[in-house]
Amino acid sequence: MTRAVVRFDTGGDLPAPNVDMTATLSTFEMPSPILTASGCAAAGRELDQFFDVTRLGAMVTKSIMMEPRSGRATPRIAETPSGMLNSIGLQGPGVHAFLEQDLAWLRERGARVIVSIAGGTTQEYEDLAKILRTQEGIDAIEVNISCPNVADRGQVFACRADSAAGVVASVRRSSDPSIPILAKLSPDVTDLATIAVACERAGADGLTLINTTLGVVVDTDTMRPALAGITGGLSGPAIKPIAVRCIWQVREVLPDIPILGVGGVRSGLDALELILAGANAVSVGTTVFRDPSAPLRIHSDLAVALADRGFERLSDAVSFAHREPDLDAVEVDEPEVPEWL
Amino acid sequence: MPIQTRGEVVTVRRAGAYSVLTITAPGVPELTRPGHFAALAIGDLNTSGLLLRRAFSIHGVQSRGIYGGTIDLVISDVGEGTHWLLQRRRGDAVDIIAPLGRPFALPREPVSCTLVGGGYGSAPLFMLAEQLRERGCRVDIVLGAATEQRLFGVLEAKRSATTVTITTEDGSAGERGRVTDQLEMVMERAGSEVVYACGPMGMLAAVSELAQVRGAYSQCAVEESMACGIGVCMSCVIPVIGDDGITRMVRSCVEGPVFRGERVRWDDIGTVPADTLGAPTAGGH
Numbered sequence: 001m002t003r004a005v006v007r008f009d010t011g012g013d014l015p016a017p018n019v020d021m022t023a024t025l026s027t028f029e030m031p032s033p034i035l036t037a038s039g040c041a042a043a044g045r046e047l048d049q050f051f052d053v054t055r056l057g058a059m060v061t062k063s064i065m066m067e068p069r070s071g072r073a074t075p076r077i078a079e080t081p082s083g084m085l086n087s088i089g090l091q092g093p094g095v096h097a098f099l100e101q102d103l104a105w106l107r108e109r110g111a112r113v114i115v116s117i118a119g120g121t122t123q124e125y126e127d128l129a130k131i132l133r134t135q136e137g138i139d140a141i142e143v144n145i146s147c148p149n150v151a152d153r154g155q156v157f158a159c160r161a162d163s164a165a166g167v168v169a170s171v172r173r174s175s176d177p178s179i180p181i182l183a184k185l186s187p188d189v190t191d192l193a194t195i196a197v198a199c200e201r202a203g204a205d206g207l208t209l210i211n212t213t214l215g216v217v218v219d220t221d222t223m224r225p226a227l228a229g230i231t232g233g234l235s236g237p238a239i240k241p242i243a244v245r246c247i248w249q250v251r252e253v254l255p256d257i258p259i260l261g262v263g264g265v266r267s268g269l270d271a272l273e274l275i276l277a278g279a280n281a282v283s284v285g286t287t288v289f290r291d292p293s294a295p296l297r298i299h300s301d302l303a304v305a306l307a308d309r310g311f312e313r314l315s316d317a318v319s320f321a322h323r324e325p326d327l328d329a330v331e332v333d334e335p336e337v338p339e340w341l
Numbered sequence: 342m343p344i345q346t347r348g349e350v351v352t353v354r355r356a357g358a359y360s361v362l363t364i365t366a367p368g369v370p371e372l373t374r375p376g377h378f379a380a381l382a383i384g385d386l387n388t389s390g391l392l393l394r395r396a397f398s399i400h401g402v403q404s405r406g407i408y409g410g411t412i413d414l415v416i417s418d419v420g421e422g423t424h425w426l427l428q429r430r431r432g433d434a435v436d437i438i439a440p441l442g443r444p445f446a447l448p449r450e451p452v453s454c455t456l457v458g459g460g461y462g463s464a465p466l467f468m469l470a471e472q473l474r475e476r477g478c479r480v481d482i483v484l485g486a487a488t489e490q491r492l493f494g495v496l497e498a499k500r501s502a503t504t505v506t507i508t509t510e511d512g513s514a515g516e517r518g519r520v521t522d523q524l525e526m527v528m529e530r531a532g533s534e535v536v537y538a539c540g541p542m543g544m545l546a547a548v549s550e551l552a553q554v555r556g557a558y559s560q561c562a563v564e565e566s567m568a569c570g571i572g573v574c575m576s577c578v579i580p581v582i583g584d585d586g587i588t589r590m591v592r593s594c595v596e597g598p599v600f601r602g603e604r605v606r607w608d609d610i611g612t613v614p615a616d617t618l619g620a621p622t623a624g625g626h
Contacts, residue, residue, distance in 0.1 A: 039575075046572040046595070049342055062575075068619035070590045073612045077568050077576040082390040084568060088575045091590060094619070228611070236392050267387055289569035290382055290392050291436070293345055 017307035021299070021314050023057055023281040025258040026180035026205035028140045030057035030112060030281065033314050034271065034299040037262045037285030038063055038116035038142060038184070039088065040235075043102035044109070050292040053111045055299075057281055061102065063118035063144040066127060068094040073228035078217040083238030083264075084286060085215050087229030090118055090147070095131055107137035114182070117171070118144040121151060125167050129174035140180040142260075143171050143204075146211040146233075158186035158211070161195045165202035172203030180205035182260055185250075187213045187242050196250045196257075206258035208283070209246045213239055236286040240264030244277045251278030251319055266294065268301025275302075275314070276321040343571065344368050348381075348437040350429040351408055358490040359417050359461050360427050361400065367410040369439045370402035375469035376539075376562050376599045379414060379439035380570030383422040386436055393568045395422045396594070398539065399440060400464040412439060415464040415493060441570050442598045445469055445560050448535055451477030455533040455557075456502070457520050457548050459540020460486045461493040462564060469537060470501040479503055481531045485520035485544075489513040503531070521547040525555070533557055538602070540564070542610055549602025559602030565593040580606040580614050588617045 023033035035057040041047055044059045053059055071091025078085045092098070106113050115138050119125040125143065132138055145157035145164050157163045168183045175181060183199040185192065187210040196207055212233025217226040243263025250259065261279025265271050266287040274282050287294045302314075311317050348364040366379070380394040401413040418427050429435060445465075448454070454473050456466045463484050470480045482498040485508040492514060498505045506523045507515025516523055521544065528536070528551070538548040539562040552559035568574040572595035581591040582604045590613060591597070606614060613620050 040573060042573045042575075049571075050345055070613045070617045070619040070621070071575065071578065072621075074576070074578060074610070075566065076578070077393070077566070077574065079391065079393045082392070084392055086568075086574075086576065089621075091575050091578070091619075237390075286392060289574050290394060291345075291386050292438070292569070292571055292573075294386075 016300070017303045019303045019306045019311060019314060021303055023314055025140060025182065025260055025281055027178065028058075028180050032057040032299050033275070033281040034295050034302070035114070035260065035281060035283045036060050036288060036295065037283035038144060040285040040288050043098070044106055044111055045102075047288065047292055048109065051296050054109060056111065056295055058112035058114045058139055059106060060114045060142060060283055061098075061106075061116055062092060063090055063116040064092055064095050064098045064128070065090060065118050065120075066095055066124055068092065068097065075227055076229070078226040078232065080215070080217060080234065080236075081238060083234050083236030084289075085217050085227060085232035085234050086212070087227045087232035089229065095128055099131070099135060103135060103137060112139045113137060114140040114142050116142040116144050116184070118147045119167075120147060120149070122167050122170050126170040126174045129171045133174065133176050138179060140182060141171065141175060142182045142184050142208055143167060144184050144211070146184065146186045156186060158184075158195070159189050161198035164195050165198040168199045168204045169202040180258070182206040182208045182258075184208035184211055185246070186211045187246050192246055193249050193253045196254060200254055200257055204257075206260060206280075207250060208260040208262060209250060209279070210239075210243050210263050213242055235264070237264040237266055237270075240270060240273070244273055247274055247277040247279050248321075251322060255319075265298065266291075268298050268303075268305045271298050271302045272305045272317065275317050276319070278319045278322065280315075280318050342372070343438050343441050344372070345436070345438045348435050350431055350433045350435065351411055352431065353427055353429060356415070356493060359415050359493055362414045362416055362426060362429070363411050364414070364435060364437065365408050365410060366412045366437055366439055369412055370404035370410050373399050373402045373412065373440040374444035375465050375472060376442065376444035377440035377465075378442050378570070378598060379412060379437055380441055380567070381414075381426060382436035383425050391422050391425070393422070394438070394570050395426065396441070396567045396570045398465040398562065398598070399468070401468055415461045417461055438570060442594055443596060445537055445562070445599050447472060447476065448478065452534040453479040453481070453531045454535045454537060455524070455528050455531060456480060456482045457524060457536060457538040457540070457544070458482070458484050458494070459520060459544040460491050462540030462544075462562070463494045463498075465539055465562065466537065467494055467497045467501055470498075474501065479531060481527050481533065482506070483508070483520045483524055483527055485509065487511065520544060521551060524548065524551055528555055528557065535560065536602075538562070542607065545602065545605075546607030549605065549607065553603050560599050561602045561605065562598045563593050563600065563605070565598070567594050570594050580609045580612070580617055582606065588614055590617060
């Protein structure tokens with residue numbers, strides 16, 4: 001019997017490329033541009049079994065609401081080509097249990113933290129912001145506005161400029177002024193740029209682009225929708241071009257706003273693509289379900305990709321795809337014409 | 342603490358309607374207890390279009406030997422992902438995370454235990470039987486499936502149990518009918534105080550109820566579809582009653598897959614019962 005060759009990933013043998021990977025979202029500075037994505041990493045404890053979560057740019061926690069919430073019935077997920085559809089329904093323990101258990105753990109662990117909040121009314125967002133104001137160890141707040149607005153027949157806040165801006169303004173007003181507020185926008189709108197501008201004017205210090213995009217899967221065996229909630233949010237590499245498009249469009253109208261890019265990132269080059277389109281930092285979402293140690297791998301691969309392209313600082317690559325065409329013109333000495341010609 | 346590793350396929354061999362995959366997983370055998378599971382990625386981590394991990398209960402482990410630590414998984418070729426796994430050949434790489442989940446609780450006293458497996462749900466029961474016997478427990482096994490081809494582990498059961506009872510729905514092996522038709526008789530004969538079960542939800546519900554009626558403890562390993570297997574995606578939840586009497590939607594992958602039978606609201610699986618903590622009020626969420 002021949003012995004099977006057991007190979008191990010060694011990693012860490014190559015010297016780290018000398019690229020300054022510092023990323024900033026408004027006043028929040030991070031040693032890495034790679035973060036987790038809300039709803040894809042719980043509150044960090046599970047992932048800390050696979051890698052040191054303090055090495056992330058930041059942990060973006062699962063959206064928290066005021067009260068405990070059961071979430072929806074199952075089935076909650078369906079696999080799709082290069083993606084997945086989910087309808088979890090914001091299951092969570094409520095803000096008080098979150099502070100006592102999850103935030104306390106993250107603080108003790110020394111992780112940088114972006115807390116995601118969600119609400120059914122503008123008041124709920126405001127109440128959450130006031131509670132978070134009393135807490136230490138929060139580096140930024142992400143406002144998940146892809147939630148049904150009870151006062152607007154269940155239309156999500158993110159789908160209208162006025163409702164989106166209303167939530168952002170009240171969270172900004174109620175929060176510690178030194179803590180940046182990021183508004184997480186939905187791609188399922190006709191004119192994303194208008195909503196982005198409205199959020200910026202309402203006081204958003206940055207934008208998270210994008211949330212999932214709605215889809216439906218019909219199970220051909222049962223001949224009914226695959227998810228109990230019927231519609232679900234599509235995520236994974238399938239939506240990466242949509243994320244890049246949204247980041248691109250918003251960067252065109254808001255050249256300076258900090259953008260946390262998210263959508264379909266599973267490699268260093270994917271992260272680079274979002275950064276070139278305008279993201280200042282990048283969240284890794286669905287990929288974590290498949291490969292919990294992916295964020296650190298993506299960080300290293302991104303550093304190599306930046307070095308390969310001659311960048312000394314990550315920040316120089318942000319929005320680089322928007323540069324003027326003449327910047328690509330390279331001065332070339334007139335070649336000498338050989339005598340025989 | 343689970344390990345994520347690049348496993349290498351040692352063998353894939355047929356077992357009735359199923360296949361047994363043996364794969365290297367250095368360090369995993371030492372940590373594995375009966376009822377733990379493994380979550381396997383389908384295809385290359387960077388390019389595969391199938392994103393969700395597939396979870397399988399661990400059938401057996403070999404901690405030493407020429408491959409330096411391997412685990413055995415029983416796989417049914419039911420979809421694109423499992424089909425890919427079963428086409429792997431010796432030396433092929435598969436990313437694996439194991440051991441995962443909460444394993445079966447073992448009794449401190451040498452009590453009589455009955456083990457019930459439906460289809461290839463029986464996979465973790467033989468490792469369990471071995472450990473129960475090491476503790477001096479009497480072990481009786483009941484295996485059932487739709488057909489003889491869909492039974493798994495009959496020979497292994499005979500090696501490790503005092504009695505083995507087989508049922509098939511078509512009568513192609515053992516008694517015609519379901520495991521629950523025979524379970525009461527087996528428990529009576531063995532004086533069983535604990536029932537361990539793994540299989541489809543309907544079977545687990547029936548086993549759990551019977552155990553409760555007879556005043557026995559039950560430990561049920563559920564088969565719920567999962568996306569990550571590590572507790573972050575919140576897709577594998579079922580309604581479970583906590584120590585405080587409150588029902589919560591609980592993750593099968595980290596709080597399970599083994600639950601005390603009487604704690605699971607079997608009839609409500611696939612729903613959010615109205616008295617669940619944080620259940621939707623009128624209008625829903």
